[in-house]
Amino acid sequence: xxxxxxxxxxxxxxxxxxxxxxxxxxxxxxxxxxxxxxxxxxxxxxxxxxxxxxxxxxxxxxxxxxxxxxxxxxxxxxxxxxxxxxxxxxxxxxxxxxxxxxxxxxxxxxxxxxxxxxxxxxxxxxxxxxxxxxxxxxxxxxxxxxxxxxxxxxxxxxxxxxxxxxxxxxxxxxxxxxxxxxxxxxxxxxxxxxxxxxxxxxxxxxxxxxxxxxxxxxxxxxxxxxxxxxxxxxxxxxxxxxxxxxxxxxxxxxxxxxxxxxxxxxxxxxxxxxxxxxxxxxxxxxxxxxxxxxxxxxxxxxxxxxxxxxxxxxxxxxxxxxxxxxxxxxxxxxxxxxxxxxxxxxxxxxxxxxxxxxxxxxxxxxxxxxxxxxxxxxxxxxxxxxxxxxxxxxxxxxxxxxxxxxxxxxxxxxxxxxxxxxxxxxxxxxxxxxxxxxxxxxxxxxxxxxxxxxxxxxxxxxxxxxxxxxxxxxxxxxxxxxxxxxxxxxxxxxxxxxxxxxxxxxxxxxxxxxxxxxxxxxxxxxxxxxxxxxxxxxxxxxxxxxxxxxxxxxxxxxxxxxxxxxxxxxxxxx
Numbered sequence: 001x002x003x004x005x006x007x008x009x010x011x012x013x014x015x016x017x018x019x020x021x022x023x024x025x026x027x028x029x030x031x032x033x034x035x036x037x038x039x040x041x042x043x044x045x046x047x048x049x050x051x052x053x054x055x056x057x058x059x060x061x062x063x064x065x066x067x068x069x070x071x072x073x074x075x076x077x078x079x080x081x082x083x084x085x086x087x088x089x090x091x092x093x094x095x096x097x098x099x100x101x102x103x104x105x106x107x108x109x110x111x112x113x114x115x116x117x118x119x120x121x122x123x124x125x126x127x128x129x130x131x132x133x134x135x136x137x138x139x140x141x142x143x144x145x146x147x148x149x150x151x152x153x154x155x156x157x158x159x160x161x162x163x164x165x166x167x168x169x170x171x172x173x174x175x176x177x178x179x180x181x182x183x184x185x186x187x188x189x190x191x192x193x194x195x196x197x198x199x200x201x202x203x204x205x206x207x208x209x210x211x212x213x214x215x216x217x218x219x220x221x222x223x224x225x226x227x228x229x230x231x232x233x234x235x236x237x238x239x240x241x242x243x244x245x246x247x248x249x250x251x252x253x254x255x256x257x258x259x260x261x262x263x264x265x266x267x268x269x270x271x272x273x274x275x276x277x278x279x280x281x282x283x284x285x286x287x288x289x290x291x292x293x294x295x296x297x298x299x300x301x302x303x304x305x306x307x308x309x310x311x312x313x314x315x316x317x318x319x320x321x322x323x324x325x326x327x328x329x330x331x332x333x334x335x336x337x338x339x340x341x342x343x344x345x346x347x348x349x350x351x352x353x354x355x356x357x358x359x360x361x362x363x364x365x366x367x368x369x370x371x372x373x374x375x376x377x378x379x380x381x382x383x384x385x386x387x388x389x390x391x392x393x394x395x396x397x398x399x400x401x402x403x404x405x406x407x408x409x410x411x412x413x414x415x416x417x418x419x420x421x422x423x424x425x426x427x428x429x430x431x432x433x434x435x436x437x438x439x440x441x442x443x444x445x446x447x448x449x450x451x452x453x454x455x456x457x458x459x460x461x462x463x464x465x466x467x468x469x470x471x472x473x474x475x476x477x478x479x480x481x482x483x484x485x486x487x488x489x490x491x492x493x494x495x496x497x498x499x500x501x502x503x504x505x506x507x508x509x510x511x512x513x514x515x516x517x518x519x520x521x522x523x524x525x526x527x528x529x530x531x532x533x534x535x536x537x538x539x540x541x542x543x544x545x546x547x548x549x550x551x552x553x554x555x556x557x558x559x560x561x562x563x564x565x566x567x568x569x570x571x572x573x574x
Contacts (some may be wrong), residue, residue, distance in 0.1 A: 005491045031281040041261030046254045059244035085244035088224025112141040120163035124170040131173040136513040172216040175510045202230040217542040219292040250571045277319040286310030293536045302431030320393040333394040379440045385423040392417040419459040425533040453507035453535035460497040
């Protein structure tokens with residue numbers, strides 16, 4: 001249990017005359033986008049011309065026909081499905097892909113089992129696509145690629161770059177106890193690293209990218225933007241599919257630009273830069289995050305809700321971590337719990353403003369829900385998640401200000417919450433439409449394994465990145481606590497956190513494949529949406545932290561700016 005350094009009432013150890021408050025500050029860089037996205041806030045920006053719409057319909061029919069004609073050729077159909085998914089257009093053909101992978105699942109052992117003569121590339125691709133689709137297919141199919149005399153993977157596989165890459169990608173969908181995939185990860189990683197200098201593009205680029213950012217750990221729009229030009233370099237590419245993917249990417253990008261322009265205008269009108277100059281402006285990073293969670297056109301409301309919450313939860317986080325005193329933060333936490341505009345009367349002036357912004361935003365959400373046919377009561381789940389995160393923020397603030405001496409055991413329940421995964425997952429799911437039931441939201445609110453696992457992964461990764469940037473006292477909370485509690489070095493702490501991250505991904509994977517906890521009526525509404533959200537949160541952390549070897553969310557004037565530009569600014573050349 002935590003050791004309190006003051007009375008249980010939560011007051012400081014002694015009450016002396018308070019000196020003038022000395023505020024801490026963090027040297028955050030200003031918003032890297034300025035008013036760039038305001039240019040997209042114009043009528044008709046996202047409206048395609050009639051000729052483009054007609055082309056898209058013709059091409060869509062042709063791609064659908066390609067999928068149907070490949071039904072009797074499993075290798076060709078799997079490759080086509082893989083390309084469609086990586087190019088970012090699978091949402092147009094979900095019914096056809098569902099049906100095709102359903103048939104593959106039914107004939108999985110016939111196609112990939114011991115008696116099958118199919119090569120490693122196909123078996124690994126089939127395994128990966130089926131697991132990605134939620135089918136808990138067996139990894140035993142890879143045993144046939146082992147040498148019976150040595151128990152090791154066959155040496156002849158070491159020169160099969162395409163097979164190794166396919167197998168490597170498959171290993172990232174492993175769950176607890178799958179030793180063969182653990183061995184395969186080491187085997188494929190080692191051989192792919194040695195082959196990189198011998199390969200030519202596009203295969204070389206795919207291998208280098210995968211070793212840094214596996215497919216299972218990236219998000220759709222980032223992958224599509226990266227894969228489209230590589231697919232074009234592939235001599236076997238389909239001109240029809242390529243043209244369709246390019247047109248679709250650009251059309252969806254224009255939609256996102258229009259949304260970003262509308263959001264940017266709303267955000268700038270809040271004038272938080274003047275009202276709260278100490279806080280980070282991460283509005284466009286928040287919008288990029290929302291696009292990463294789900295890019296499909298029909299989820300505009302969910303994106304808007306999520307982008308807004310991310311943008312001001314960053315401000316709230318800076319109030320707790322950097323600017324506010326514990327006494328002020330206690331008042332703010334209490335005001336959030338009361339959820340009443342009159343509660344702002346007791347707050348310092350700078351807190352009054354953000355408090356009212358938050359209350360006004362949720363009032364707007366309830367109004368939008370009413371218009372969209374979403375039960376207004378669903379917003380309460382997001383409000384409750386916000387209340388919960390402020391309770392954990394004040395706990396961590398007391399620890400950072402030496403009011404409490406925390407242990408890892410005390411911290412972990414709060415760290416799961418302050419990872420923001422529970423808040424953002426809940427907030428995103430409530431905005432996805434009437435399909436989400438109250439029962440589904442109640443299940444998410446229990447913080448099931450998939451939420452806990454995603455939270456731990458995000459929190460450990462975040463804290464390691466921030467510790468490396470010298471933020472041990474303010475932000476890298478868990479690293480500091482673990483080192484002090486166990487008397488170990490940064491290296492030992494990082495090693496343990498990385499082990500926990502591997503376990504967390506296996507937990508996430510186990511929730512994807514063969515989920516039976518929820519009754520069938522809730523699987524679509526609750527599991528698939530919350531799983532998508534929790535997975536996407538973890539994937540975005542991969543892209544913004546691990547992929548960049550830094551805190552790419554806070555320091556967004558580096559690779560993050562390039563990522564946002566590639567997804568939201570620069571169209572693909574047709």
